[in-house]
Amino acid sequence: MFTSKRGLAALTFVVVAASTTTAQPVRKDQYGDLLPPDATARIGTVRLRSGDDIDRVLLSPDGKLLITTRDHYPLQVWDAATGAPIREIRMAQHPHPLSRGEDWLIPEEIGAWAFSPDSRRLHVLTQNGILRACDVASGKWSDPLARTAGPLREDTSFCYGSASLDGTHFAYVPQIKPDRIEIFAIGKEKPILELKQRRGCQFSADNKIIALGLENGAVEVRELATNRVIATCAEPALGPYGFSLRPDGKAVTAVCFPKGKRLERDNTFTLITWDATTGKELLRVEGWKGYRVEYTPDGTKLFSANRYEREIAFADATTGKVTTRLKVHGLAGFRGIDFSKDGKRLVTSGGRDRSTVIWDLTTGKPALDFDAPRGPVCVIAFSPDGKTLFTGSTQEHPGWVWETETGKRKQLLVADGKGHPTSAAFTSDGQHVIVGSGLGEGWGLDKTSKWDARLWNIAEGKVVREFSGHTGGVSNLMLSPDGKQLVTRDRSAGSVRFWEVDSGKPTKVIPWVDNWVAVLAYPKAGELIGATRGAQDGGEVINLSSGKSLATWRKKEQTDPRAISPDGRLVACLERSKGKIEMRLTIRLIASGEIVCELPLESVSHHSAVAFSSDGRMIAVGGRGYTAEERVCVFDTATGNQLRTLRGHQGGISTLAFSHDGKRLASGSTDTTVLIWDLPKP
Numbered sequence: 001m002f003t004s005k006r007g008l009a010a011l012t013f014v015v016v017a018a019s020t021t022t023a024q025p026v027r028k029d030q031y032g033d034l035l036p037p038d039a040t041a042r043i044g045t046v047r048l049r050s051g052d053d054i055d056r057v058l059l060s061p062d063g064k065l066l067i068t069t070r071d072h073y074p075l076q077v078w079d080a081a082t083g084a085p086i087r088e089i090r091m092a093q094h095p096h097p098l099s100r101g102e103d104w105l106i107p108e109e110i111g112a113w114a115f116s117p118d119s120r121r122l123h124v125l126t127q128n129g130i131l132r133a134c135d136v137a138s139g140k141w142s143d144p145l146a147r148t149a150g151p152l153r154e155d156t157s158f159c160y161g162s163a164s165l166d167g168t169h170f171a172y173v174p175q176i177k178p179d180r181i182e183i184f185a186i187g188k189e190k191p192i193l194e195l196k197q198r199r200g201c202q203f204s205a206d207n208k209i210i211a212l213g214l215e216n217g218a219v220e221v222r223e224l225a226t227n228r229v230i231a232t233c234a235e236p237a238l239g240p241y242g243f244s245l246r247p248d249g250k251a252v253t254a255v256c257f258p259k260g261k262r263l264e265r266d267n268t269f270t271l272i273t274w275d276a277t278t279g280k281e282l283l284r285v286e287g288w289k290g291y292r293v294e295y296t297p298d299g300t301k302l303f304s305a306n307r308y309e310r311e312i313a314f315a316d317a318t319t320g321k322v323t324t325r326l327k328v329h330g331l332a333g334f335r336g337i338d339f340s341k342d343g344k345r346l347v348t349s350g351g352r353d354r355s356t357v358i359w360d361l362t363t364g365k366p367a368l369d370f371d372a373p374r375g376p377v378c379v380i381a382f383s384p385d386g387k388t389l390f391t392g393s394t395q396e397h398p399g400w401v402w403e404t405e406t407g408k409r410k411q412l413l414v415a416d417g418k419g420h421p422t423s424a425a426f427t428s429d430g431q432h433v434i435v436g437s438g439l440g441e442g443w444g445l446d447k448t449s450k451w452d453a454r455l456w457n458i459a460e461g462k463v464v465r466e467f468s469g470h471t472g473g474v475s476n477l478m479l480s481p482d483g484k485q486l487v488t489r490d491r492s493a494g495s496v497r498f499w500e501v502d503s504g505k506p507t508k509v510i511p512w513v514d515n516w517v518a519v520l521a522y523p524k525a526g527e528l529i530g531a532t533r534g535a536q537d538g539g540e541v542i543n544l545s546s547g548k549s550l551a552t553w554r555k556k557e558q559t560d561p562r563a564i565s566p567d568g569r570l571v572a573c574l575e576r577s578k579g580k581i582e583m584r585l586t587i588r589l590i591a592s593g594e595i596v597c598e599l600p601l602e603s604v605s606h607h608s609a610v611a612f613s614s615d616g617r618m619i620a621v622g623g624r625g626y627t628a629e630e631r632v633c634v635f636d637t638a639t640g641n642q643l644r645t646l647r648g649h650q651g652g653i654s655t656l657a658f659s660h661d662g663k664r665l666a667s668g669s670t671d672t673t674v675l676i677w678d679l680p681k682p
Contacts, residue, residue, distance in 0.1 A: 030407050031370070033084070036648025036675065040664070041407040043391060043400075044372035044673035047083035048356040050076060051630070051651035051671045054349035056110060057336035057356055060119040061167075065136065067122065068336070068349060068356050072107035075122075077136065080358065083368045092132055092141040108132075112161030112170050116186075123186060125170040127159045131184050146189050148172060148182055164203035165247065165297070169224075171201030171210075181212065183224070193227060204249030209276065211245035211252050217259060219243050219252050221276045233274035235281075241269060244294040244302075245276065246317070252276050253283075253302060253317070255293045271302075271320055285320035289313070297343040305337060312337070312348070324364060329353050329374065350374060353394065354651065354672050371409045373400060377668030378654055379421045383430040386659040388458070389666055390433050391674055392421025398435045399424065401458050404664070404676055411461045415454065423476050427501070428483040432457055432464065434501075436488060438473020453477055453488050455501070465504040470497070478522050487528055489520060496520075496530070496544055510544050517560040520544075523568030529590070531561035531571045539573055541590050551593035562608070565616035570596065570637060572610050572619060585610070585621060587637055597640030599633075609667075611656035618643065618679070620665055622653025632656065632667050634679060646677050 027035040029042035048066075055070040059080060066078040075089040093105040108126040115122055122134040129148025134141050160173040170184040172191075181198035182191035198220075199213035209230070212220045218234035238256035245252055255269040271293065273283035290304025290313060301323070302315045312334075314324040328334045329350030336349035336356075345367060346359040353375040360367040375393035382389055388410065392399035399421050401411040413435070423436045436453040451473035455464045472492025479486055479501070486499040491514065498508040512518075514532040521529045528544045534552065539559035541551040551571075553559070560574045562585075571590050576583045585599040585608070599621065609622040622632045632646040632653055651671030658665055658679075665677045 038646055038677050039648055039675045040678055041676045042673055043402045043407045045370045049672045050354045053352055055335045057338050057347045057349045059338050059340050059347055060115045061341050062119040063340055072109040089139040111159040112163045114163035114167030116167055123167055125161050125172055129172055146184050149191055162201050164207050165205050169203055169207050202245035205247040209249030231279035233279050242292045246295050247299045250276050253293055255288055283320055297339050373672050376654055376670035377674055379424050380655050380657045380666050380668045381424040382657055382659045383426045384660055385430055390424045394420055411458050413456050415463055422474055425479050436474030436477040467499050467504055476520055478520055480522050519561045519564050521564035521568050529568050531564055533559050541571055551590050553593040562610035563612050565612040566614050567616050570616055599635055599640055609653050609656045613658040613662040614660050620656045622656050622667055648675055
């Protein structure tokens with residue numbers, strides 16, 4: 001729910017605005033969470049959702065709190081029983097190594113973290129070697145409890161860190177130059193142990209035994225109090241890619257890989273377990289897929305994280321036989337992981353998909369199962385009557401269909417694991433939706449996969465027909481005004497394809513090399529309009545049906561068309577003069593290329609979402625990116641006057657859509673939610 005910048009402040013804004021604006025009712029979503037002013041419904045949930053990527057998750061020992069974060073971003077504290085947000089805690093700050101006495105403070109970044117045994121304090125070892133404590137209830141940070149014995153060099157901004165199971169001991173290894181490992185203990189002002197040339201550390205449950213990674217690929221087991229070497233666990237031909245010390249300190253398990261061989265995504269590992277007191281090999285399993293292995297809290301099972309397969313596998317620690325597999329976080333994979341103290345719950349974070357999931361390991365299912373997307377919403381479309389909304393996000397399934405009044409789900413569309421919707425349109429009866437999809441290898445899928453358009457029956461949740469043959473997926477689609485023709489844009493093939501909706505047969509292919517940035521409109525039969533950036537910057541609008549150029553404008557402007565009004569009269573473009581940083585959003589007449597107005601936006605980015613109302617009288621612009629604000633602005637296209645500013649999302653605005661009557665606007669966000677807003681008539 002929170003962003004890295006505003007987090008709780010945004011939540012506070014919603015609460016205050018809702019309570020002080022007497023003209024507006026206090027509305028809540030289906031989970032009981034407050035809606036922002038002017039919003040009538042929320043599709044999805046703000047529970048266990050973040051406006052930013054999540055890399056770290058941590059459950060409190062008493063099981064009541066969950067904390068999530070990423071790097072130096074604020075910490076988000078959640079109720080682990082309900083998933084509701086509790087508070088945000090900003091990281092402590094320290095002088096930048098390059099400040100040279102100037103007042104240049106930057107947020108500290110987490111190297112390792114753990115709760116105190118009573119769950120009241122959070123202990124954090126920062127990436128520059130400072131150990132601090134935070135009172136979770138107040139969010140107040142202590143002065144440094146201890147700090148690294150080495151110099152704070154400019155290249156120590158990253159480190160490998162680990163914490164003991166009870167949160168009383170920490171290990172610190174600088175990442176850029178891992179020439180040492182330091183062991184910290186709560187209550188000691190200086191590291192209690194420093195060792196040279198070590199690569200990682202694991203603690204036993206009683207903190208008497210530690211396992212250390214060595215430069216030569218072996219794992220060394222020591223007594224912490226005496227620093228005595230107990231055993232060395234090694235396989236001459238293999239080196240550990242990751243290792244774990246059993247909580248009782250009596251065994252070490254590692255996933256190993258041939259020394260000197262390049263690691264590829266499809267490689268398998270060798271799982272080896274050694275006796276930690278003698279170094280004798282106890283178990284070997286060939287063909288192990290996970291790149292990371294750790295023991296469960298009771299030491300009876302191993303769990304292995306396999307990001308490429310997007311799963312967590314549990315295996316018997318004695319036999320190495322896999323007993324359970326959890327598919328987690330869809331195409332986004334996962335990053336953060338933590339167990340409850342009793343080992344009955346597992347928490348995973350999805351990184352790019354902004355979601356956190358608490359798993360009940362007795363059932364293998366989420367303990368909190370919200371009827372909500374688990375990924376940034378990238379596509380939305382209203383049904384003709386405005387009562388239904390389609391949403392698509394970066395997951396395996398093609399999308400979701402929702403009731404716009406309540407935010408409740410009507411249907412989940414799933415087919416053969418093919419997803420990543422790029423565009424969607426409802427048929428005129430509102431009973432069917434056509435969804436186009438396209439996905440590249442960067443998402444971990446086979447480049448030979450076919451990503452086409454599909455016609456879905458919403459009531460049955462089944463595919464009626466497919467529009468196949470696109471070489472690189474469907475980057476855009478729309479229906480003709482009479483609903484009989486489907487148009488799809490196949491950017492990889494440099495073409496626009498026409499199809500009969502009733503039969504699924506292709507009728508025509510029009511070549512169109514569109515220079516990446518392109519939008520379409522179908523104002524009337526036989527007049528398909530496309531706008532694209534010119535070959536040498538500038539912009540051009542073409543009647544694709546006739547091949548006639550309708551408008552061009554000067555080449556000294558870098559122009560990215562963002563939307564064409566449904567009546568084919570206006571085109572909205574993000575423009576920037578050469579040599580300038582600032583961008584502006586212009587609305588041009590297609591007939592002449594003349595600028596009607598420039599919209600007064602302080603924060604426009606290359607990724608700003610833009611949409612026209614069906615009559616072309618309003619245009620909505622949403623901030624998205626590093627500089628754009630998480631807000632939606634609605635303008636009158638005739639005058640450029642701003643009609644409404646809508647705030648309430650906790651992540652960038654990724655997509656926008658007006659209802660056909662222009663009375664409502666839907667905004668999809670990287671925070672995994674959609675908000676539906678009431679709008680005035682211009």
